[in-house]
Amino acid sequence: MKQKYLAALLVAGLATSAAFAQVKPEQQIEYRKSAMTVFARSTGALNAMAKGDVPFNKDVAQRHAAVLANLSDLPLSGGAFGPGTDKGAPHKSDAKVWSEPEKFKAAFDKFATAARALPAAAAEQGTLKTALADLGKTCKGCHDDYRSK
Amino acid sequence: MKQKYLAALLVAGLATSAAFAQVKPEQQIEYRKSAMTVFARSTGALNAMAKGDVPFNKDVAQRHAAVLANLSDLPLSGGAFGPGTDKGAPHKSDAKVWSEPEKFKAAFDKFATAARALPAAAAEQGTLKTALADLGKTCKGCHDDYRSK
Numbered sequence: 001m002k003q004k005y006l007a008a009l010l011v012a013g014l015a016t017s018a019a020f021a022q023v024k025p026e027q028q029i030e031y032r033k034s035a036m037t038v039f040a041r042s043t044g045a046l047n048a049m050a051k052g053d054v055p056f057n058k059d060v061a062q063r064h065a066a067v068l069a070n071l072s073d074l075p076l077s078g079g080a081f082g083p084g085t086d087k088g089a090p091h092k093s094d095a096k097v098w099s100e101p102e103k104f105k106a107a108f109d110k111f112a113t114a115a116r117a118l119p120a121a122a123a124e125q126g127t128l129k130t131a132l133a134d135l136g137k138t139c140k141g142c143h144d145d146y147r148s149k
Numbered sequence: 150m151k152q153k154y155l156a157a158l159l160v161a162g163l164a165t166s167a168a169f170a171q172v173k174p175e176q177q178i179e180y181r182k183s184a185m186t187v188f189a190r191s192t193g194a195l196n197a198m199a200k201g202d203v204p205f206n207k208d209v210a211q212r213h214a215a216v217l218a219n220l221s222d223l224p225l226s227g228g229a230f231g232p233g234t235d236k237g238a239p240h241k242s243d244a245k246v247w248s249e250p251e252k253f254k255a256a257f258d259k260f261a262t263a264a265r266a267l268p269a270a271a272a273e274q275g276t277l278k279t280a281l282a283d284l285g286k287t288c289k290g291c292h293d294d295y296r297s298k
Contacts (some may be wrong), residue, residue: 024179030186031186031187031190032189033183034182034183034184034186035183035187037179037180037183038183038184041180041223041227042223047228060226060227061181063220063222063223064219064223066215066218067216067223069215070212070215070216070219071187071212071216072199072211073212073222074190074212074213074216075190077209078179078190078194079233089189093160128186131177
């Protein structure tokens with residue numbers, strides 16, 4: 001059973017040697033939660049500028065966009081949802097992350113793809129707003145299925 | 150007293166309107182801890198490649214470098230050490246962060262400057278190693294004075 005589980009994770013690209021060898025489950029959980037907190041802050045800052053709640057600042061927008069674009073896939077590719085990380089510390093990841101890893105990867109990849117479109121879009125308020133709407137759908141899509149209520 | 154404290158923070162650039170208006174102390178604490186966790190993971194991944202513990206992968210190195218370069222100053226400039234955030238949740242920031250904000254900002258700025266040098270350096274293992282040594286000194290410099298033991 002464990003072999004089959006690992007094989008499924010490997011197919012989905014969730015299992016890397018670095019993730020297995022070096023990072024304890026509680027550290028992986030802390031990293032994925034931290035990355036989500038950073039994503040939330042950066043999307044919040046960008047949304048505030050896109051909506052005009054705070055003045056659009058291209059330099060700040062570019063930095064938040066670059067954080068999202070570059071960090072987006074690292075929790076998945078760098079060891080944050082590895083085997084055994086459904087336990088070890090409090091978290092909100094649903095058990096389906098590990099029971100259907102390929103579907104989870106597909107949902108996460110949509111987020112990473114949308115995040116990588118942000119740096120170009122963040123040059124202007126209008127294009128940023130459109131890109132953030134696209135990003136928001138991918139956040140919701142993954143959270144609906146893979147974040148516990 | 151509070152006026153003087155806020156004035157010192159404003160001089161040091163630690164106080165922004167967004168930080169005051171929108172982000173609760175516990176959220177600021179969570180964000181700065183999350184950013185530090187992300188910094189640690191990315192510097193760890195880069196160090197492993199620089200030392201040859203894992204094969205040098207330029208694409209992965211560039212992404213971690215970009216995360217560090219773009220995220221580095223956001224905890225300071227974007228509201229993570231604001232007034233009142235010495236309390237509200239468990240954390241390791243020393244009281245000196247708020248009692249000597251200008252010196253703290255100077256120490257943090259050294260880190261952000263070193264982090265911004267990483268993307269160019271991450272093109273090759275040798276230059277990456279040198280840049281990480283410089284970065285490490287700025288981490289230690291700030292932690293020695295501003296992180297509780």
